[in-house]
Amino acid sequence: DSGVTQTPKHLITATGQRVTLRCSPRSGDLSVYWYQQSLDQGLQFLIQYYNGEERAKGNILERFSAQQFPDLHSELNLSSLELGDSALYFCASSVGNSNQPQHFGDGTRLSIL
Amino acid sequence: SQKIEQNSEALNIQEGKTATLTCNYTNYSPAYLQWYRQDPGRGPVFLLLIRENEKEKRKERLKVTFDTTLKQSLFHITASQPADSATYLCALDPSSSNTGKLIFGQGTTLQVKP
Numbered sequence: 001d002s003g004v005t006q007t008p009k010h011l012i013t014a015t016g017q018r019v020t021l022r023c024s025p026r027s028g029d030l031s032v033y034w035y036q037q038s039l040d041q042g043l044q045f046l047i048q049y050y051n052g053e054e055r056a057k058g059n060i061l062e063r064f065s066a067q068q069f070p071d072l073h074s075e076l077n078l079s080s081l082e083l084g085d086s087a088l089y090f091c092a093s094s095v096g097n098s099n100q101p102q103h104f105g106d107g108t109r110l111s112i113l
Numbered sequence: 114s115q116k117i118e119q120n121s122e123a124l125n126i127q128e129g130k131t132a133t134l135t136c137n138y139t140n141y142s143p144a145y146l147q148w149y150r151q152d153p154g155r156g157p158v159f160l161l162l163i164r165e166n167e168k169e170k171r172k173e174r175l176k177v178t179f180d181t182t183l184k185q186s187l188f189h190i191t192a193s194q195p196a197d198s199a200t201y202l203c204a205l206d207p208s209s210s211n212t213g214k215l216i217f218g219q220g221t222t223l224q225v226k227p
Contacts, residue, residue, distance in 0.1 A: 002156065002158070004156070031213050033213060033214075033215075035217075042217055042218070042219045042220070043157070043202065043204075043217040044217075045214050045215060045216065045217075048212055048213050048214060050213075055212050055213065056210070056212035056213065056214040058214065090156050090157075092156070092157075094213055096213075097211065097212065097213060098206070098210075098211050098212050098213050099144065099145055099162075099164075099206070099213075100162075100213060101147065101159035101162055102147075102157075102159060102213065102215065103159065104149075104156030104157045104158070105156050106154075106155055106156045107155075107156055
């Protein structure tokens, strides 16, 4: 058990809808990361927050947004969903800002119908 | 262009042998490189981190090397066991920019046969 909790485990919705994925990091970890994993693209970095502040951004679509709250949990919001957004979304956490092992949750599987 | 390449073909080995997985990268100058294990339907699990000034790192049956001249990392599992069967991912810090952003390879699937 990595100590990182993601909810929900599965999400099925339709095109055009909006969803929110939730992540609770390991106790004591200040950084939260979001990744997207699809069969053809592999594991892609989306965004990192460190102690509430955005720290790094990947190729995250404008339709996606994230935030980290004062209690350090994080949410990833996906809107105007398209079929191509179907993927596994992972959250990871680490103690510090960089140069650290990352501890992953078991992901949220998003299916767009 | 920037790339991380891992063997796309699955690696099949016999129990007890040493598995060697390769990670090559181009047009990156990472300050560190990490290896993760991923089982089907699960999140990646951190295994080892090696920094640019370290040639080799060991942890139990695992060994990682990092050659910044060749732009290559090798990951070895000695005395392999069927329980080692999984997909192994290498990941690097793409810009030494003091963030935790990681770029992952596509992974190599290892199958250890009893």
